[in-house]
Amino acid sequence: MIWHSVLFTLFAAIACGFAMAVVFTSNVVRMAFYLVISLSATSGLFFLAGADFVGAMQLMIYVGGTLVLLIFGVMLTAQQRFVQMRPSRSEVLLAGLLGAALLVLLASAAVGVPTWRGSGPKAAALDEPPLTATPIALGLLGFRVDGDPDDGQNRAGYLLPFEIISVHLLVVLVGAAYLARTRLTAGSLAQQPPGGFEQDAAEDRIAEVEAIAADSPGTEGPPT
Amino acid sequence: MILASLVTEPVGVAHYLIVGAVLFIAGIVCMATKRNLLGVLMGVELVLNGANVNFIAIGSPYLRGDAASVGLDGQLMALFVIVLAAAEAAVALAIALNFYNTVHTIDVDAADQLRG
C-alpha cells in the first residue's frame, strides 16, 4: 500500500464527487458549497503533486473567489423563487450524453500514453517536502533555477507575462468596479419596480462591490 | 480489482489527467445545463480548475521524473490560470450584477433582448 496513492485516491474522489454534486444540485448556495469542497480537495491534489505554492494559492484565491460567488448567490437569490431553477429534462439528458462521451474520449487519451502511467520509485520517494516558493518567485522575476543549462534546456523566465498579467489584473479590477458602479449611479434607482431592492440595499451593494474589487489586488503579487 | 490497484500502485500523470477530465466535463455540463447565471460561472471555475490539474500533473517532478517533466513551467502556468480566473470572476460578477439590475432575475434564459 502506497500512502501517496491512498491520499491521491481520497482527494481525487472528493474533488470529482463534489464536482459532480455541483452539476446535479439546483440550489445555488449548495452548489457554491460543493464547489468550495471540490476546489479545496484539488488543492490537496496539488500538494500531493509537489506544487505546494500553487496549492496554497488555490486555497487563498480560488476558494476565496468562490466565497464571493457564494455571497452573490445569497444576495441575488435570497428570494425563494430563485433558489431552485431547473433546466428542462431533455437539455440535461443531452448535456449528460455529450459529457459522458467527451469524458470517455479524454480518459482513453490520458491512459493511452505509456509514459504517463505511474512510475514506481519516483512516486515513492516523497519524504522531503518540495521547495517551490523561491524557484517560482525567481521564475516570475525572469530567472529559472530548474532545468540544466548544459543540455540546451535553459528555460525562459516569466518576467514579461508577470508584468502583463499584473497590468491586466489592474485594468480588469478598474473595469469591474466601473461596470458595477455605473449602473447603480447613472441607472434608475428611483424607477425600481416594486419589489426591487431599496436605496440602502443598493448602497450596501456598492460597498460590497468596491470591497471585492479592492480585495483582489492581493492576488496579484505572490508574496515570496 | 481496479479499486485495489488504486491504493497499491504508484500514481502517475494519467491519474491526474483523469481527475482533470472529470472536473472539466463537470464544468462543461454545469455551464450547459444551469439556468442560474452564478451556476454558469461555477461551471467556468470548474473548467479552469480541471486545466490547472493537468498543468500541475505534467509539471510535477514526482509523477514523471525530473527529465520528462516540464519543470516549473507547469506550476507557473497554473498560477497564471488562477490569477486570470480571479480576474474573470471579477468581470463576470460585475456583468451578473448589471444583468440582475436590468432584468431583475438571474435566469440566463431571460437574456434574449438582442434577438432580432
Added chain:
Amino acid sequence: MAPTINWALDLLVGWVGLSIPPDAAVGYVLAALVQVGMILNLAAVGGLVFIWLERKIAGRIQDRLGPTRVGGRFGWLQTVADGLKLLTKEDLMPTSADSLLFRVAPYIGVAASVAAFVALPFAGGPHPFVVQRLDIAVFFVLAVLGLEVFSIILAGYSSASKWSLFGAMREAAQVVSYEVPLGLCAVVPVMLAGSMDLVTVGDVQRGGFWNWHVLNDPFTLIVFCVYFTCATASVNRAPFDLAEAESELVGGFHTEYSGMRWSFFFLAEYSSMLLVSLLAAILFLGAWHGPVPLGMNGEGWLGSVVGLGVANYLGNLLGLACLMTKGVFLVIIMMWVRWSMPRLRIDQVMTTCLKYCTPLAAVCFLGATAWQAAFPAGLLWRPPTPGLVEISEQKTSPGGAAARSQGREPLEAIGYALPPLRGFSTEAPQ
C-alpha cells in the same frame, strides 16, 4: 517522528520474535495521531482556559469579580461546568433551515482553525517543534484561516433567519475589507526574513529583543499594529464582532444554534484567536526567542553542561514557553480591547480596513523595503542565523554555478538574499 516510533515498536515486539521495519505504516499512523491529538488538545484546552480568562478579565475591567464559585475561589472549573451544560442542551434546528448546511457549518470553522496549526512551529532551531514544516507556511496559515469565514456565512444563510443572514452579510463585507491589509502586513516580515518558512522567519530574529521584527525599523512597528488590528477583525472579536452583534442582531450568525453546535463556533473563535496571536508573535515578536539570548538551541552554557541533543530539546521547551507567553499575552490584549472599546458600525469597519489600514500597510511595506535596502545588516548587533549563513557561504546559490559556467552573472547580482534551495543542484555541472 515516525521512524523513531517504529524503532521503539521494533524493540518492543522484538521480545516476541517479530520485527517492524523503519518505514512501517503503523509508525506513520501513530505519529499522525499523536500530532493531531496534541493540536486538538491545544485548541480545546486553550478554549477552556481562554473562556475562563475572558470572564475573569471582563469582570475585573467592569469592577466585579467574574466567576468565583465553581471549582474554588477563582472559578477555575466554570468553563467545564458550562461545557457540561451545553452538552445536555437540546439540539434545535429551525424547520425552514437548510439542514445539511446548518449541520455542517460549525464543523467547517473548527476544522479550518485547527488545520492551520499544522504549519505553525512552536519552537525553532535545527529541530523545530512543528507538525509539517512547510516552505510556504505563512501563506498556508493565512489561506486556511481564511476558510473559517465559510462557517459563519453558511451558518448565517442556512439558519433561514433574518438576524442570521444580516450577520453573514456583515461578515462577508468585513472579510473582503480586512484580508487585504492582513496579507500586506504579513508580507513585511516575510520580506525581512527572505523566506515564507515560519521556522526561518522566527530564527532570523534571534539574539535579543532589538532584533525582533517589530523593532527592526519604525515602519514595522506600525505594520505590527495594523496586523494586530486586522487579525482582531479576522477572528471576529470586538470591536469588530459585527457578525454576532448581540445588542442589535440577537446573536447574529449563531442566533439559531444551541448546545454543542453553538459551542463549536466558540471553540473555533478562541483557537483562531490563539492562532493569529501566535502568528503575530512569530512574525513580529521574536517567535520563540527570549528578549535576551537564553542559550537556546544547544548553544552557550547549556549545551556544554548536558550535551547538545538534550540541550536542543530543553532549548525547544524554553522556546515553546516563550512563544506561548507572547501568544497568550496578545490574546489578553485582545480581551482587554474587547471589554474597553465600543463596537464599530459596518461602514466604519470597512473605512478602517480599506481607507486607513490598507494604505498604511502599503506605505509601511515600501518604507520597510527602503530601510532594508539602506541598512541590510540592521542597526544593532545581530548574531548569524544558521539558515542564512548557508546562503552567504554558498555564494551563488541556486543555479549560480550553472550561470557562472555560462559566463553570466550569478543570481546574487540581483541583490536578494536567497534561502538555500533543497533539491536543486548548487554544484557546477561537470
